[in-house]
Amino acid sequence: MFPSLDPRRRLRQWMLRRAQPQPQCRLEQNRIYLLPTRFGLTLGLVALAVWIGALNYDVSLAYALSFWVAGLLLVAVLLAYRQLAGLQLRALDAEPVFAGDAARFRVLLRHEDDGERQLSLALEDGVETRIERLPGGAEFEVELSVCGSRRGYMALPACQIWSEAPFGLVRASAWVRLRAQALLFPAPLQDGQRGRSLGGGDQPSDQPGEEEDFSHLDAYRVGDSPRRIAWKVLARRGALVSKQFAGEGRAGLLALDWQDYGRGGDVELKLSRLAWRVEQCERLRQPYVLKLPTRSVGPQPQQRLLALTALALYLERGDERP
Known part of the structure; x- marks a missing residue:
């Protein structure tokens, strides 16, 4: 030619x-x-x-x-x-x-x-x-x-x-x-496998107990209890945030684990399914931990962004196939 x-x-x-x-x-x-x-x-x-x-x-x-x-x-x-x-x-x-x-x-x-x-x-x-x-x-x-x-x-x-x-x-x-x-x-792909519970208990309560310690502040989401809102932060900075507690939701913490899909297989398919499960947990306010072969992303501020970023950059920063 x-x-x-x-x-x-x-x-x-x-x-x-x-x-x-x-x-x-x-x-x-x-x-x-x-x-x-x-x-x-x-x-x-x-x-x-x-x-x-x-x-x-x-x-x-x-x-x-x-x-x-x-x-x-x-x-x-x-x-x-x-x-x-x-x-x-x-x-x-x-x-x-x-x-x-x-x-x-x-x-x-x-x-x-x-x-x-x-x-x-x-x-x-x-x-x-x-x-x-x-x-x-x-x-x-x-x-x-x-x-x-x-x-x-x-x-x-x-x-x-x-x-x-x-x-x-x-x-x-x-x-x-x-x-x-x-x-x-990764583009979310619906997955019926919801991950296993680390604690085996009920779903987390929206009301923190008195024995639970304060963990961090996170962005306010529609449906958060008024008791969770950090009113002092709202008055001082004009930012609407919710309080998160260290002990809440441990019984219902879900593990979104790479090993749930076994060894081998299509890497992109696994990443898309994990991305969908992350979005589902965020939508349902379900505490979760994302487990990849070389790193984990547990409950923390901006967990969604950190978890999806870890999925997006998988194999680009030294991760290895299981």
């Missing part, structure tokens, strides 16, 4: 190779590419044809028309370049999501000019986002959605930013790679 000769594809690959990942960037002259649009190219060919006709028939009006169109094209080049020149871009990490869901990256744009700019921004093979008015001197936030199918860290794909303002004759564009990432948890 012959290599692809599509000039647009080869030009895009060449520009992507020049774009190095960086946390933030500023568009300068060496990063902005100017090409005529289809309308601009057609208008240029018309101006050339009129100029050739003026040479043959010595028509002064034809000379003036061709030079006027050529001047308009030159002005369009400068104005299109001005839309991107000096533009600063910065990307923020996205919140963790499950594999298959859309991670939402935030890209911050800023320029110091007084005038407004008109831009378009899109990820590689992604949906275009138009910015009709980008004011100067203030940051403007654009949200870009990226779907990832594999657990672990997902980097923000390359972004293209371009403008054809104000005449639509010339397209100024630049490719950037902003250093931002999102953590993808």
Whole structure:
């Protein structure tokens, strides 16, 4: 098979190779590419044809028309370049999501000019986002959605930013790679195996006993008893949190154990089932401990985040297959 000769594809690959990942960037002259649009190219060919006709028939009006169109094209080049020149871009990490869901990256744009700019921004093979008015001197936030199918860290794909303002004759564009990432948890897969109880007792009571010691503060969840709410923290910081006690729920503590599925088997399938069981325990407020071959995540502040992160990064930080 012959290599692809599509000039647009080869030009895009060449520009992507020049774009190095960086946390933030500023568009300068060496990063902005100017090409005529289809309308601009057609208008240029018309101006050339009129100029050739003026040479043959010595028509002064034809000379003036061709030079006027050529001047308009030159002005369009400068104005299109001005839309991107000096533009600063910065990307923020996205919140963790499950594999298959859309991670939402935030890209911050800023320029110091007084005038407004008109831009378009899109990820590689992604949906275009138009910015009709980008004011100067203030940051403007654009949200870009990226779907990832594999657990672990997902980097923000390359972004293209371009403008054809104000005449639509010339397209100024630049490719950037902003250093931002999102953590993808394993996609939950329903599992009937609920894990074994470590204590063998009843479900934990919502009311802590007097003999139980205070453990930590955790985020408030709908349904928490008013007795659990840390009212002093609410009054002082305005944050709604619930008290957690060291002794509560020990009788009903569930073990979400890697060994529940035996040796061997599909690793991704096990991780997805454990992720579903973590979500079920969180929804039912069931105390649990997640047991992986080389680490465990027991009841503690932000247990859900820690447990799902451990599943997302399994085999990426020295874990071994059982």
